[in-house]
Amino acid sequence: MSMLKILCCVLLTCHLSMGKKIRGNREDQRGVLRVNELHVSSSVFRLFLEGEDTCTLDPLQLHTLTSCGFNSSNPLIIITHGWSLDGMMESWVHRLAATLKEALTDVNVVITDWLTLAHQHYPTAAQNTRTVGKDIAHLLQSLQVHFQFPLKRVHLIGYSLGAHISGFAGSYLEGSQKIGRITGLDPAGPLFEGMSPTDRLSPDDAEFVDAIHTFTHERMGLSVGIKQAVAHFDFYPNGGNYQPGCDLQDIYEHISTYGLLGFQQTVKCSHERSVHLFIDSLLNKDKQSMAYRCNDQSAFNKGICLDCRKNRCNTLGYNIRKIRSGTSKRLYLKTGQRMPYKLFHYQFRIHFVNQMVGIEPYLTVSLSGTKEDSGDFNIDIAETILGNETYTFLITLDKDLGDLMMLKLRWEGSALWKKMWGRVQNFIPWGRGQKTPVLSVGHIRVKAGETQERTTFCAMTNDGQEVEVSQEKTFVRCKEDTSKKHRRRIHN
Numbered sequence: 001m002s003m004l005k006i007l008c009c010v011l012l013t014c015h016l017s018m019g020k021k022i023r024g025n026r027e028d029q030r031g032v033l034r035v036n037e038l039h040v041s042s043s044v045f046r047l048f049l050e051g052e053d054t055c056t057l058d059p060l061q062l063h064t065l066t067s068c069g070f071n072s073s074n075p076l077i078i079i080t081h082g083w084s085l086d087g088m089m090e091s092w093v094h095r096l097a098a099t100l101k102e103a104l105t106d107v108n109v110v111i112t113d114w115l116t117l118a119h120q121h122y123p124t125a126a127q128n129t130r131t132v133g134k135d136i137a138h139l140l141q142s143l144q145v146h147f148q149f150p151l152k153r154v155h156l157i158g159y160s161l162g163a164h165i166s167g168f169a170g171s172y173l174e175g176s177q178k179i180g181r182i183t184g185l186d187p188a189g190p191l192f193e194g195m196s197p198t199d200r201l202s203p204d205d206a207e208f209v210d211a212i213h214t215f216t217h218e219r220m221g222l223s224v225g226i227k228q229a230v231a232h233f234d235f236y237p238n239g240g241n242y243q244p245g246c247d248l249q250d251i252y253e254h255i256s257t258y259g260l261l262g263f264q265q266t267v268k269c270s271h272e273r274s275v276h277l278f279i280d281s282l283l284n285k286d287k288q289s290m291a292y293r294c295n296d297q298s299a300f301n302k303g304i305c306l307d308c309r310k311n312r313c314n315t316l317g318y319n320i321r322k323i324r325s326g327t328s329k330r331l332y333l334k335t336g337q338r339m340p341y342k343l344f345h346y347q348f349r350i351h352f353v354n355q356m357v358g359i360e361p362y363l364t365v366s367l368s369g370t371k372e373d374s375g376d377f378n379i380d381i382a383e384t385i386l387g388n389e390t391y392t393f394l395i396t397l398d399k400d401l402g403d404l405m406m407l408k409l410r411w412e413g414s415a416l417w418k419k420m421w422g423r424v425q426n427f428i429p430w431g432r433g434q435k436t437p438v439l440s441v442g443h444i445r446v447k448a449g450e451t452q453e454r455t456t457f458c459a460m461t462n463d464g465q466e467v468e469v470s471q472e473k474t475f476v477r478c479k480e481d482t483s484k485k486h487r488r489r490i491h492n
Contacts, residue, residue: 133168281317
């Protein structure tokens with residue numbers, strides 16, 4: 001039954017576009033809070049202690065902060081959940097809170113409980129986001145006035161509707177000070193997509209804003225997560241549309257992990273992946289996921305965006321480099337199916353000398369480095385190879401190979417291909433006297449995204465860089481490339 005309820009709720013968003021967009025009145029949008037303004041909160045704030053223990057804070061009774069153990073010397077992180085299907089606090093909330101406390105130690109972690117306002121029809125819950133944003137703003141204002149707590153030491157983390165709540169909280173605060181950081185975890189799309197910056201999370205809401213978009217797959221004109229950029233840095237793991245490990249065929253793995261809740265987990269898997277990517281950045285500090293600025297996912301998949309110059313790459317999650325800019329930056333990366341999610345990105349550039357008319361080569365490649373071997377992976381060139389052309393690909397691996405030393409390449413053949421070759425061999429300029437076709441490889445260059453190291457490979461033997469069908473050819477680091485790398489290390 002829970003599966004049907006969730007599916008119905010997901011389908012509900014499909015006709016939200018026909019509803020009236022959330023605008024609020026002008027006074028509510030542009031107004032700010034007044035010092036000492038009496039405000040009765042509709043939300044409940046709970047200071048996280050340990051395990052699942054919390055202590056309720058009352059902004060109107062400031063002694064509750066002291067009695068609960070709030071330490072004004074430590075920074076403050078406020079976690080805000082999203083729309084509620086069943087009126088219950090989702091398990092990830094306490095997991096994120098516990099991870100923050102364990103990883104950062106000296107920090108106040110507060111959970112915003114707005115379940116009574118979130119457990120409504122989606123349009124009503126979305127309308128309530130401004131109310132909850134004002135509740136958070138009042139709490140922060142009380143801390144400013146009575147504890148001289150600076151806003152720059154506040155980090156708001158909001159999931160789905162909670163991301164927009166965090167943005168509204170920042171926009172309600174008066175004065176020149178801004179909240180230090182807001183992190184939007186897959187900010188909600190319906191009724192917020194395409195809205196002005198005052199009606200959603202935006203870079204203006206804090207000194208630094210970052211967002212992770214994980215479920216922007218569009219159906220009937222709507223997506224669960226917002227597609228547009230809403231932060232200083234907007235991350236789109238795997239393109240942001242859908243996440244690996246979240247297909248329906250993964251439902252059995254979810255059931256084995258979550259029990260009967262596995263059905264529910266499958267439905268919300270991609271949306272909630274944003275939370276687990278953030279948790280991953282705290283738990284696996286030695287495996288930080290790197291993302292790269294790019295125009296779109298298509299360009300990223302071609303491997304042409306693995307550039308870190310001029311702040312064109314950044315770390316996804318808690319440890320992001322906080323670099324403000326005038327425009328939003330879109331960053332892309334690939335991640336794995338499960339934690340740790342980090343993958344290593346490699347750009348392959350292969351230059352072919354000869355022309356392959358009517359043939360789309362299928363290559364098997366393996367890399368060996370000073371730390372690991374990659375094993376075989378495939379490169380499928382879905383276009384005809386033209387003479388004197390360079391082709392670029394993106395390859396991702398789940399392990400760090402170290403300095404690249406050797407590359408093996410095999411051109412796969414098939415019975416169908418050999419039959420085709422018998423018919424067209426007279427029309428393909430393979431070169432005089434050749435009995436079988438060859439791929440003439442001009443050069444192979446590999447760039448590691450995480451280290452920015454470039455490696456050029458040359459044929460290990462003296463018979464050139466021609467590869468026949470079903471033949472495996474070994475390439476090693478070119479001598480001049482090795483000497484350049486040695487000189488660079490000495491210089492460093």
